[in-house]
Amino acid sequence: MTVVSQAREAEIAAFLAANGLSGAVREPLAGDASARRYERLRKADGETLILVDTPAPAEDLVPFIAIGAELAAIGLSVPAVIAADVERGLAIQDDFGSDTFSRLLADGADPQPLYRMATDALIAIHRGWPEGAAQRLALPVYDPDLFIAQTRLFLDAYMPVVLGHPLSDKDRCDFDTAWRTVLEPVCAGAPSLLLRDYHVDNLMRLDRPGAKAAGLIDFQSAGWGPRAYDLVSLLEDARRDVAPALADAMVARYLAAFPEIDAAAFRRAMAVLGAVRHTRIVAIFVRLALSQGRRSYLVHLPRVWRLLEAQLTKPELAPVATWFARHLPPNARTAFVVPESI
The missing domain is CATH 3.30.200.20 (Phosphorylase Kinase; domain 1)
Known part of the structure; x- marks a missing residue:
């Protein structure tokens, strides 16, 4: 405390x-x-x-x-x-009470209605966000440069601990180049509001109609960028396994609300943005453990690695997968134990 x-x-x-x-x-x-x-x-x-x-x-x-x-x-x-x-x-x-989606799920609630509420809230945001509001609020723009800057935490907080030494300038440059290659197509589409930490811990069930049923409590770090980001944040949760069938149903629900979206491109964007998010979260969890002694987050590392590795198998992530295979092959990921201190 x-x-x-x-x-x-x-x-x-x-x-x-x-x-x-x-x-x-x-x-x-x-x-x-x-x-x-x-x-x-x-x-x-x-x-x-x-x-x-x-x-x-x-x-x-x-x-x-x-x-x-x-x-x-x-x-x-x-x-x-x-x-x-x-x-x-x-x-x-x-006070929205204590009915976070995560607590309800832990108590055995049916996940389907909760994830529908969360997906419908995203649909409402992406339909209704007023034109010009992002500029008026001076929201940070999540373009390739900003995403790459955030993934570099992996180079700074994780790789030196695993390797025992910092990466070379060339290795860091290759990392940036790989991410830029996969991010540029994703960031070229129509942008939207990104709540950025959209998952069941930050959603509350309320006795309200429609999209209002999902209470939003964490959005102060919102930005402006690829619209697939929050859906992948919800469905590829660092702290909780989401059944593939449920995740697929929510993606289909979202896409049905926006028939003008290229569904294949949207799913490719989800893969890339999921990999971005998981790469950064691995680094955040390790940094919290080493710098603040908050080792409880490490219990989630195997899940985050599984999610990241699943995305790295997809063709749209090939340049990033090549970098990981060269500098941190799978056996080095699974065998690594985060030390108590450095």
Whole structure:
């Protein structure tokens, strides 16, 4: 659990008092891989709210409020921000409850309706996102350069640990070239909003109609780029196996909503973007284990590698697969054990 300094605690207490919540009972909530922290606030009348505490409001709270307003305007369910002190990185927002899709699935819920809700929410976003909103919000553009920059975390955080030394400049250049070759066709199509961390941990089941049934709670890092990204994020989950038949059904559901899309090109884009995402996640999980001692993430590494390797078998990933085969063949991936420290 994150330790809150006395100075920060005083700021939080003053913020709650200023918004009539000094008497609320505060309950810490489980966080994620970010530096954000959440508490549930229980008022005397039984109403509950969520306190958000972030150390990087300009990168976090400000875009959350702005992007959330756009999503709400097109009929999606996002937490309403009731009060905010942007300068101090504090906010009070609606409480969507505890029915995350991941908790419901762990409790034995039928996955089909939940994944339909999630897919339908994406359909609603891609149909309704207002023209010019991405530019107005200055969302980062996910083009080949940005995707490549993000995959380089694999070169910096993972490969030196496996090899015992950094890669050469040529090996790094070859890595960039391979990714650019596969990414340029994917990024040439019509772009859309990318929520970027779209999976069952970040979706809440709500008693609301249609696309509103899926509550969106994590979108502050949204960007603008290939529309297949969020669907592959949902269906190739680093933390949970998704049955192939279910994944195929959701891709078909999405494509049926957009008959103008080239289905084969969309599936190729999913493969490339899935490989991008998995490559970065492998590095993130190892970095969290080594730099912060958060080794619980390592339990997911075998799954992420399986997902990545499945994509590397596809012809659209051939240049990247060649780079991996040369520098990190399959036996080196499976045999590697992340050390306790470096």
